[in-house]
């Protein structure tokens with residue numbers, strides 16, 4: 421199955437895409453004092469406007485878009501799923517922009533498990549599956565993940581034991597495995613948050 425996650429942007433999706441571009445531009449720039457002041461002023465105004473529009477979790481748009489990469493989370497490294505066979509396997513492309521820079525051209529180490537947790541969330545909570553949460557997630561950093569590089573990933577279910585789903589994933593730059601992850605997702609019991 422091929423997933424066209426970027427199809428038909430709604431206006432809200434366009435805002436989230438704009439926010440992702442903004443964060444990348446901000447992280448890449450060294451604005452002078454005047455630009456910083458203007459930015460601060462505009463941000464403060466928008467923060468105030470948006471606070472007036474605050475709603476309950478179930479009514480929010482952010483991070484819930486089925487049509488956008490990363491389901492519309494602007495602070496998750498960009499990824500698209502090209503091959504989806506949940507709950508068994510996912511494969512796709514990812515890229516870490518300057519917003520995710522740790523230093524010396526390498527992505528911040530904390531952002532790599534963030535990507536893996538997203539992918540495992542897709543696998544473990546795909547349609548028809550009972551809700552589950554991450555019990556643990558380990559990451560093995562084998563080679564530097566460079567910002568701006570086109571990466572590929574594979575994530576798959578290794579085994580299932582009752583309520584426990586053991587998941588694995590790999591992030592590659594070409595033929596080089598840059599990071600590997602293993603996680604346990606546990607199906608929630610009735611009444612668990």
Ligand SMILES: CCCCCCCCCCCCCC(=O)SCCNC(=O)CCNC(=O)[C@H](O)C(C)(C)COP(=O)(O)OP(=O)(O)OC[C@H]1O[C@@H](n2cnc3c(N)ncnc32)[C@H](O)[C@@H]1OP(=O)(O)O
Nearest residue numbers: 485486491537538541542545553554555556584606608609
């Ligand atoms: C547009 C498309 C969208 C697609 C969807 C994208 C979604 C993206 C979403 C991304 C979000 C991604 C998701 C997120 O990020 S979820 C957010 C991060 N995770 C959490 O907040 C979870 C917090 N923890 C808990 O809620 C509980 O501890 C859970 C529910 C995990 C288990 O507590 P519970 O009381 O229910 O379980 P139990 O004690 O009866 O244990 C059951 C079994 O599990 C074994 N066990 C438990 N813990 C561990 C451990 N650490 N190591 C090894 N083993 C462990 C345990 O030994 C036992 O085994 P056994 O004795 O039966 O053999």
